[in-house]
Amino acid sequence: MSVLLRAAELVKRPVVTLAGEDVAQIKDVVYASASGELAGFTLNGRGMFAGPMRKTLPWAAVHGLGPDAVMIKDESVLAARKALDGEREGAGGSVLGSRVLTDGGRDLGRVTDLILAVGEGGTDAVGYEIEPSDELAPRRQFVPLPDTLAVSGEALLVPDAATEFIRDDLAGFGAAVDEFRERLRAGAPPGSTVTGAPIDAPADVRPDVAPGPEATQPAAAERPGEPR
């Protein structure tokens, strides 16, 4: 069972320790450009005049991801900035505003958000929310991503088959991602009928409560006495 949420909704969410101390605020959502796994977050300090922090929050150190706060055990789980740097070579960087191209060379549009699937097995990027380049298309569309991503210097590449699984809303997008990945694994040619059960259970579309990797406690908002 996984939950879909927009990565941009995590930005500016406060980071709170289990002792109730509000230690930081989410700045960037960082994911691995090759595997799509959520790597962690860069952080801002608290307060009007605070800037970016040198510490980062690896996803493995997140205790719980609630609708109003990201919970961590204590401040000691924060890591050095280089923990999220990745390698020196290769493509990477901010994906907002990047073009999404199919491997057949079709421009689908520009990225406005990243869709994450948060589940017990991990947290992965499963789709892009795009502003389509086709003016006749709806204002927002959701493009499913394969298990292995391709990010070039300027464009984000998806297989041609992804165009068949583009959805206009987040409801049902989880099932579209499952079907799309199933087809890629099966190696079926584009246009053929997809059969078989989805890989995962259909994802709920709730951009609020989502479990962290060791989420055994309710979210901050559900616990009395916790700051929001």
Add this chain to the structure above:
Amino acid sequence: MEWWEWIFVILAALLFLTVMFYGVQARRRRGGIVAQRAGRRR
């Protein structure tokens, strides 16, 4: 200049610097979605 004019100038300068600093920090705080150059492979 009169003393009260100096105070006015100093307060205006402080206000300007505060707004500038706030603007710079707000720009630095702006977040986004970042792809790592290379990721952990599954």
